[in-house]
Amino acid sequence: MNKNITMPRKHSALQLVGLLFSTIGLLVFLAALFGYNFTDKFLWLTFSLLAVFLGIVLVSIHTNLILPGVISQHGMYYRSLSNRGVLGWIVGIVLSVFYIVLYWFPESLGFYGNTQPNSGFVALFDPLSYFFKNEPASQWFMYGSLYTLLILAFGIRYLFRYKHNRYQIFRTLAVMAAQLFLAFLIPEILEGLNSKDAYYARDIKFFWPLNHYFFEPWHLNNMVSGGSMGMVFLIWGIFGFLVIVPLLTYFWGKRWYCSWVCGCGALAETAGDYFRHLSDKRVFAWQIERILIHGVLLVITVVTGVVLYGYFSNAQTFLGLSIYTYFSKPYGFLIGSVFAGVVGVGFYPFMGSRVWCRFGCPLAAYMGIIQRFFSRYRITTNGGQCMSCGNCSTYCEMGIDVRAYAQKGQNIVRASCVGCGICSEVCPRGVLKLENGSLYERIKSTID
Amino acid sequence: MGKHIVIIGNGISGITAARHIRKLSDYAITVISSETHHFYSRPALMYLFMGDMTFENLKPYEDGFWKKNKITLVRDHVQAIDTLQKQLILSETSPIHYDELIIATGSLSNKFGWPGQDLEGVCGFYSMQDLEYIEKHVPRMNRAVIVGGGLIGIELAEMLLTRHKNITFLVRENAYWSNVLPLEESEMINDLVRSHHIDLKLKVELKSIQGDEHGHVQSVETSTGEILPCEFVGLTAGVRPNIEFVKNTPIETDRGILVDEFLETNIPGIYAIGDCVQHRKAPPLRRPVEQVWYTGRMMGETVAHSICGSKKAYNPGIWFNSAKFFDLEYQTYGRVLPEPAPEEAVFFWKHPEMLMSLRLVFNKSTYNLLGVNVFGIRLRQEVCQKWIQTKTHIAEVIDHFHEANFDPEFFNRHETRIKLAFKEFYSNIR
Ligand SMILES: Cc1cc2nc3c(=O)[nH]c(=O)nc-3n(C[C@H](O)[C@H](O)[C@H](O)COP(=O)(O)OP(=O)(O)OC[C@H]3O[C@@H](n4cnc5c(N)ncnc54)[C@H](O)[C@@H]3O)c2cc1C
Ligand code: SF4
Ligand code: SF4
Numbered sequence: 094m095n096k097n098i099t100m101p102r103k104h105s106a107l108q109l110v111g112l113l114f115s116t117i118g119l120l121v122f123l124a125a126l127f128g129y130n131f132t133d134k135f136l137w138l139t140f141s142l143l144a145v146f147l148g149i150v151l152v153s154i155h156t157n158l159i160l161p162g163v164i165s166q167h168g169m170y171y172r173s174l175s176n177r178g179v180l181g182w183i184v185g186i187v188l189s190v191f192y193i194v195l196y197w198f199p200e201s202l203g204f205y206g207n208t209q210p211n212s213g214f215v216a217l218f219d220p221l222s223y224f225f226k227n228e229p230a231s232q233w234f235m236y237g238s239l240y241t242l243l244i245l246a247f248g249i250r251y252l253f254r255y256k257h258n259r260y261q262i263f264r265t266l267a268v269m270a271a272q273l274f275l276a277f278l279i280p281e282i283l284e285g286l287n288s289k290d291a292y293y294a295r296d297i298k299f300f301w302p303l304n305h306y307f308f309e310p311w312h313l314n315n316m317v318s319g320g321s322m323g324m325v326f327l328i329w330g331i332f333g334f335l336v337i338v339p340l341l342t343y344f345w346g347k348r349w350y351c352s353w354v355c356g357c358g359a360l361a362e363t364a365g366d367y368f369r370h371l372s373d374k375r376v377f378a379w380q381i382e383r384i385l386i387h388g389v390l391l392v393i394t395v396v397t398g399v400v401l402y403g404y405f406s407n408a409q410t411f412l413g414l415s416i417y418t419y420f421s422k423p424y425g426f427l428i429g430s431v432f433a434g435v436v437g438v439g440f441y442p443f444m445g446s447r448v449w450c451r452f453g454c455p456l457a458a459y460m461g462i463i464q465r466f467f468s469r470y471r472i473t474t475n476g477g478q479c480m481s482c483g484n485c486s487t488y489c490e491m492g493i494d495v496r497a498y499a500q501k502g503q504n505i506v507r508a509s510c511v512g513c514g515i516c517s518e519v520c521p522r523g524v525l526k527l528e529n530g531s532l533y534e535r536i537k538s539t540i541d
Numbered sequence: 542m543g544k545h546i547v548i549i550g551n552g553i554s555g556i557t558a559a560r561h562i563r564k565l566s567d568y569a570i571t572v573i574s575s576e577t578h579h580f581y582s583r584p585a586l587m588y589l590f591m592g593d594m595t596f597e598n599l600k601p602y603e604d605g606f607w608k609k610n611k612i613t614l615v616r617d618h619v620q621a622i623d624t625l626q627k628q629l630i631l632s633e634t635s636p637i638h639y640d641e642l643i644i645a646t647g648s649l650s651n652k653f654g655w656p657g658q659d660l661e662g663v664c665g666f667y668s669m670q671d672l673e674y675i676e677k678h679v680p681r682m683n684r685a686v687i688v689g690g691g692l693i694g695i696e697l698a699e700m701l702l703t704r705h706k707n708i709t710f711l712v713r714e715n716a717y718w719s720n721v722l723p724l725e726e727s728e729m730i731n732d733l734v735r736s737h738h739i740d741l742k743l744k745v746e747l748k749s750i751q752g753d754e755h756g757h758v759q760s761v762e763t764s765t766g767e768i769l770p771c772e773f774v775g776l777t778a779g780v781r782p783n784i785e786f787v788k789n790t791p792i793e794t795d796r797g798i799l800v801d802e803f804l805e806t807n808i809p810g811i812y813a814i815g816d817c818v819q820h821r822k823a824p825p826l827r828r829p830v831e832q833v834w835y836t837g838r839m840m841g842e843t844v845a846h847s848i849c850g851s852k853k854a855y856n857p858g859i860w861f862n863s864a865k866f867f868d869l870e871y872q873t874y875g876r877v878l879p880e881p882a883p884e885e886a887v888f889f890w891k892h893p894e895m896l897m898s899l900r901l902v903f904n905k906s907t908y909n910l911l912g913v914n915v916f917g918i919r920l921r922q923e924v925c926q927k928w929i930q931t932k933t934h935i936a937e938v939i940d941h942f943h944e945a946n947f948d949p950e951f952f953n954r955h956e957t958r959i960k961l962a963f964k965e966f967y968s969n970i971r
Contacts, residue, residue, distance in 0.1 A: 098592070098676070165868075167703050171592040257868070259951040375603060475947055476922030478863050478872075480834040481553070482585035487598040496601060517949050519593075521865040523872065523919035526947050539923070540838075 098171050108155045115148025117141075125217040126202070135220040142238075146246045153250030166370070166488060166519060174442070175367045181442035189439030196430045199232040226285035234281075240360065241277045245269055247363035254366070260514045260527070264353055268362060271298065271354040283322070291315040293326060298354050300334045302393040303456035305429055309421060310404045338456070339463055345529055346470025347460035348512020357449060360438065361490065362513060365446025369490035369515065372445035378492055382452050382509065389428055390458035396420045428453065447490040451509055461508030469529040470512065472505035474498065476539055479524045485516035499524050502540030545569040546848060547629065547639035549619050553834055554815025555645035556580045557841025558848075563610050565849035570611070571637065573629065575618035576668050579604060584834060586672050587696045591703045622790050624808055641848055644787065644798055644806075644813040645841070648780035648832055651689075655776075657750030662758035663774040666697050675700075675775070682706050684771040686761050688747045689778030690717045692864050695730075697775045698739055699867055709740040709769055711747055713778075723879050725889060726898060726914060730866055733896065737867060750774055780832055782817040795819050797830050802854040803847040804840055812847060814840035824857055826876060833862060859926045869896050874925040875912035877902050885911060886970065888935065890962045892917070892955065899959060903935040910938050918955065919947035939963045 104112075121141035124131075131137040173180035194201050203213025211219055215235045222230035248269040255261035280295035293315040294304055301307040307330055316323040341349045351358045361369075372378075403409065403416040410416060437449030450457050464470060472495070479502070485495035491509045495516045498505045505525075517525040546562055548555040551574035559570050581599040588594045607614050618632040622644075628636040650665025652658050662681075664674050675697075685701050687694050690712030698708050714720060716727035717734060734741045746764040753759040760770045782797035793799045793807045797819030804812050815837035823829040836857055843855045863872045877900060881887050886905045891898040897917030903910050909932035913925050924945040928938050943956045 166593045168592040170595055258949060259953065260949045263951050374598075473947075475919070476861075476926070477835045477838075478861070478922060480584040481582040481601040482588060483582060483594055483598045483601065484585070484588060487594050500601060514949060521870070522863045523870050523947060526919075527950060 105155045108152050111148045111151030111155070113148070114144045114151065118144030118146075118148060122214065122217075126214040128203075128213050130212065131217065134217055138217050138220055141217075142242055146242055149246035150249050153253050166484070169367075169370055175370070177371065177443060185439060185442035188441065189435050192430075192434040192439050195232055195236055196434060202232055202235070204230075204232040204235075225281040226288055228288070237277055237281075240356070241272050244272045244356075244359045244363050247366070248359075251363050251366055255518065258514070258518055261518065264514065265362065267353045268355075268359040272356055272359045275354070276356045287319070287322060290319045290323065293319060293323060294330075295326060296356075297326075297329060297333075298350070299356075300338060300456060301330060302334075302390065302397065302459065303355075303357075303454060304330075305393055305396075305424060305455075306421075308397050308401055308404070310400070313404060334456075334459075338460060342460045342463045343468050344470075346468050346510070346512050347457065347464045348470065348510070348527070350460060351450060351457060351511035352513045357433070357437065357454065358511065361441075361446040361450060365441050365490070368441045368446045370445070370487050371441075371443065372447065372451070372490050372492035374486050374489070374492050374494050376494075379494075382492070385452045386454065386458040386461070386509075389432075389453050390455040393424060393428070393455045396424045445490055445492070447492075447511070450511060451491050457509070457511075464510070465506060465508040467532070469532065469535075471528060471530070471535050472498075472510065472516070473526045473528050474502050474504055474539070475522075475524045475526070477502060478522045480522060482521065484519040484521060485525060488515050488519045490515070495525065500540075501538055503538040504536050506536050543568065544640040544848075545571065545638065546641050546643065547637060548572045548643040548645055549629070550574055550645035550647055550815070550817075551577070551580045551614070552583065552645060552647050552815060552837065553580075554647075554837035554841045555643065557838045558643050558645065558814060558844050559612050559841075560610070561842050561845030562848055563612060565845055565851065567611075568848075569613070571613040571615060571639075573615045573617055573619055573631070573637065575616065575632075576670065578614060578616045579607075581669070583667075586666075586669070587700050590672055590676065590700045619786065621786060622792070622811075624791055624811065627810075641810045642812065643844055643848075644792075644811070644817060645815045645837075646783045646787075646817045648816040649783045650776055651779045651781055652776055653778065655747055655749060657752060657758070657761075658776065660750055660752040660758045660774075661756050662772055663750055663776065665776045666693055667780065675773075678773050679704055679706075681757075682773045684709065684769070685773040685775060686711060686747075686769055686771045687775040687777060688761075689776065690714060690719075691777060691779055692718070693780075694775070694777035695734065695866055697777055698734070698737075702737060702739070706773075707740070709742060709771070710734065711745045711763060712741065712743050713746050715744050717741070717743075719879060721879065723877070723887075723889075723900065723914070725891065726900070726916060729891075729896060729898065729916065730869075733866060733869060747774075780816070782819065782830065782832075784817055803852055804844045804855055805847060812844050814844050820855075824855060827857060827860060831857075835861075859929050861922060861926065869916055870919065871914075871916050872920055872922075873912070873914050874920075874922070875902070875910070875929040877912035877914045888963060888966050890959050892958075897955065901935060901938065907932070908935050909933060910935055920945045921947045936963075936967060 118141040121137055169175045174184065202215050203211050204215040211229050215230050215232055218230035218235040218238055221238060222228060222234050248265050251265050252262060275298050276296045283295045293312055306312050316327040352362055399411045399416055399420050402411060432453045433449050440448050479499040481496055481500045483496050485499060489495050490513060491511055493507050493510060495505055512527055514527055517527060546568050548559055551572050555572055559572055562568060562570055579600050580602065582601060585594065585599045589596060589599055617634055619629050620632055621630040623630065628638045630636050648667065650667045662678050664671050684707040686709045687697050688711045698710055701708055716724060717730040719727040731741060748762045748764050750758055751760045758772065758774055760768050761774060762768050784794050784798055787794055787798055791808060792811060797817050798806060798813035799821050800806055800813050800818055801821055804814055806813055816832040818840065820829045839857050840855060843853065846853050859875055861874045881902060884905055885902050888901045895917065900914040901910060902912040910928045939960055942959060946954065
């Protein structure tokens with residue numbers, strides 16, 4: 094019945110101003126994209142970033158702060174954007190195209206490597222890049238800045254929206270701070286301070302195997318040649334994935350990473366909040382998920398093993414196959430770019446906000462195994478209160494059929510749960526609670 | 542193999558019965574129901590209307606579940622039961638024979654013979670068809686009048702608010718749901734309802750409904766003589782067991798279908814479960830007719846055992862229930878009466894600013910906990926029930942109150958305030 098229903102929304106003056114701001118900001122982006130050369134780039138960049146940011150914040154202030162009560166999820170299935178309508182398709186296609194261009198045709202964005210000066214859209218970000226590290230922007234710098242901006246703006250929206258829920262507030266502040274400081278500011282500043290060092294990932298939470306190039310020879314070499322700072326990052330990276338990740342996952346489940354600090358998670362939780370219900374809940378999807386995500390973990394482990402073999406034995410080939418052409422490159426292309434980028438974000442409006450996290454991310458797979466078998470984290474079910482309404486399953490971005498457990502009075506212990514806490518938030522009967530506790534009787538059932 | 546079990550009604554009770562019979566046996570199972578082909582969650586109808594979910598989301602089991610578990614679904618209406626021939630007369634298809642029968646037909650919305658109750662634009666809110674009917678009337682609706690201050694009425698009000706309708710809410714009692722809630726809580730809900738700009742009229746009843754020349758509702762007249770123009774009337778003055786078609790059979794009924802503790806009717810091999818049931822002997826501290834979701838589920842499980850030869854008496858344990866009024870969550874455990882019984886005393890705490898309250902009912906002389914009402918805080922069912930079951934002293938309950946908290950992590954906790962308030966209260970009554 095829902096396709097024909099529209100849920101009228103009264104727009105306030107504040108919201109219209111917000112929409113206007115965002116539109117103007119986007120128009121500046123578009124003008125730059127189509128080659129308009131702004132003379133005062135600093136001014137126009139500041140202006141457009143601020144306009145987009147303020148626009149998003151203003152729209153959400155109204156819907157989520159001024160109206161009485163909690164807005165919750167009403168109308169999600171009536172809106173074009175969040176119900177795979179025309180708007181949803183437009184956004185999905187624009188995002189996917191953006192990622193394709195970003196990865197493979199950066200020159201259309203105005204970035205030509207080091208061969209000629211930036212123009213167009215990337216050039217717009219030159220002033221910010223000069224500010225941090227005294228060099229022109231790259232397409233990745235532009236992307237990182239925009240990404241951070243979106244997380245901050247939609248993060249503020251999220252804070253308004255879930256203002257009554259302190260778990261959501263703390264989690265969102267953490268994820269916003271992690272993106273702003275750990276993923277953006279600190280690495281850029283460090284790069285600026287050590288501008289002579291070659292590039293290596295300076296985001297301290299970007300662990301292997303999510304960072305699939307960590308053990309690539311060039312990356313190892315850059316870290317080794319990066320002085321004591323490089324060595325710190327090298328040791329931290331190995332220690333992190335061997336000790337910190339399993340330890341924290343044992344105590345708090347993978348949520349400490351996926352919905353508290355991770356950058357992919359940050360975008361999914363903030364900007365992706367419109368789309369979380371579009372995840373597929375069928376058992377069939379769960380089967381695909383298990384094959385895919387563990388497959389990716391296996392592949393990156395093999396690829397990394399081969400790469401390290403090559404590194405230490407100084408070989409370019411493995412079993413007669415070029416390591417770069419047959420191992421590193423296809424993984425980077427298929428998983429790192431197509432899966433994590435184009436599908437991972439571009440498909441938000443079609444498949445929900447966690448496509449990558451659910452089906453692809455090898456770090457999530459690794460933590461998921463720990464979470465499933467050896468972690469204090471679980472979602473507890475409150476006795477027989479569940480009335481099988483389905484809100485929890487619908488809004489689980491990981492496509493977990495939470496209801497299937499809750500209606501049996503069974504705790505939810507699932508490898509894929511990122512601990513976003515939304516199932517607990519939307520449950521109208523207060524049935525679900527994210528908890529850490531003893532491993533004894535972690536999966537118990539009170540009903541049948 | 543052997544027996545053919547037929548279940549009328551694919552609600553929570555009928556479906557739970559089917560699932561458990563399948564777990565316990567390989568009998569042939571047929572579920573006949575007329576409302577929808579597949580089982581869905583009735584309490585979630587409001588979320589379908591408000592656009593939180595689609596119908597797919599309302600179904601607790603995937604469509605393939607039924608075939609996989611060899612449960613035959615028939616979408617048809619049962620006209621009559623022939624208890625001699627052991628067969629059901631259906632509207633569309635030929636009669637179906639049963640060896641054992643489970644009646645799980647749920648409830649119907651009450652209509653008290655108001656003049657005009659059958660006009661176009663007047664309906665109850667119980668089924669999918671009701672929801673479609675309401676949806677059909679949304680476009681021409683400006684003001685809706687909702688009659689009856691219970692849980693379904695307030696849900697309907699919340700639903701129509703999301704479509705920006707003006708709402709008048711007629712409540713017979715002096716405060717919302719005050720035949721169940723104590724006055725303090727009732728009044729809290731009154732304020733909440735009014736804060737959503739709903740015109741709440743207390744101590745006002747519906748007298749009649751007037752239509753225009755096309756038979757569409759035009760206005761209602763209230764017991765105070767006021768005429769309220771409106772385009773829609775929602776009749777939500779409670780539900781009653783849906784047993785019309787059972788009444789001219791030898792199956793004994795009163796308000797509901799009468800059953801024993803194994804949920805069998807007076808006719809051997811015919812059982813009844815869920816909303817349509819009246820217990821001949823109500824379980825301890827429970828009422829004979831209890832029309833809630835989980836009792837239907839529990840009866841479904843019990844009846845499966847009765848049928849599969851592992852009989853156990855229906856034992857729903859300590860009463861509990863929960864609901865949500867707009868954003869305000871409510872839970873109750875044990876016995877909380879609108880007015881305390883003579884042997885009862887009450888500790889009541891209300892947050893000074895927020896919508897939040899706690900009521901603990903206990904025995905005046907032994908001080909053991911009898912019931913809990915809580916608004917705005919989530920409590921752990923297991924802990925509350927254990928306290929009531931083991932007759933825990935009220936002071937000990939307060940001492941350990943944090944153990945019952947079920948709010949999400951990092952939520953503001955209120956135990957300290959509650960403990961302080963209790964200390965003062967307790968020193969006064971001792
Ligand atoms: C709007 C609403 C909100 C509610 N919210 C809550 C809540 O939050 N918590 C709670 O505990 N309870 C709630 N309830 C009550 C709860 O839904 C019922 O207690 C429960 O659904 C009863 O289940 P049942 O299986 O006994 O009957 P039903 O769910 O009514 O199922 C009976 C089915 O049998 C079919 N049927 C009837 N007669 C025939 C026939 N002759 N032939 C074929 N089919 C037939 C009916 O069409 C119906 O589909 C709510 C009820 C409503 C209406
Ligand atoms: S199960 Fe709940 S906490 Fe876990 S991912 Fe799904 S919605 Fe989030
Ligand atoms: S949202 Fe709550 S009541 Fe609804 S199915 Fe999930 S756990 Fe049950």
